[in-house]
Amino acid sequence: MLKCYIDSCGGRRAGLPPALKVLSSFLEEDVQGSANGCDLFLQEISDVEQGKREAFHSTGNAHDVLIEVSSITIEPLWDTSLPPLHLHPSQYREALLEWRAFITTIPA
Secondary structure, X not given: OOEEEEOOOOOEEEEOOHHHHHHHHHHHHHHOOOHHHHHHHHHHXXXXXXXXXXXXXXXXXXXXXXXXXXXEEEEXXXXXXOOXXXXXXXXXXXXXXXXXXXXXXXXX
């Protein structure tokens, strides 16, 4: 799903189709280079799916994230030109796993 790469300035980037720009910016601006951040969100997906909690809400640097059983909503806080993005939990999990693999194998 992701096309992860290092840009010309040395920044980690999550290349996705324009329709998923909010997901790219969430990974780059909120998760950044934190494997622990990925792990936290992955655990919260599991907890919600297993019924350990009804939902999980997080406000990061640039996005609000709401994890519910059937949907993940990522809402940009600063770029109001972008609408909230709604993903299936499996899409969100896949992106987090790919981003985690990238940030833990490619030095910043």
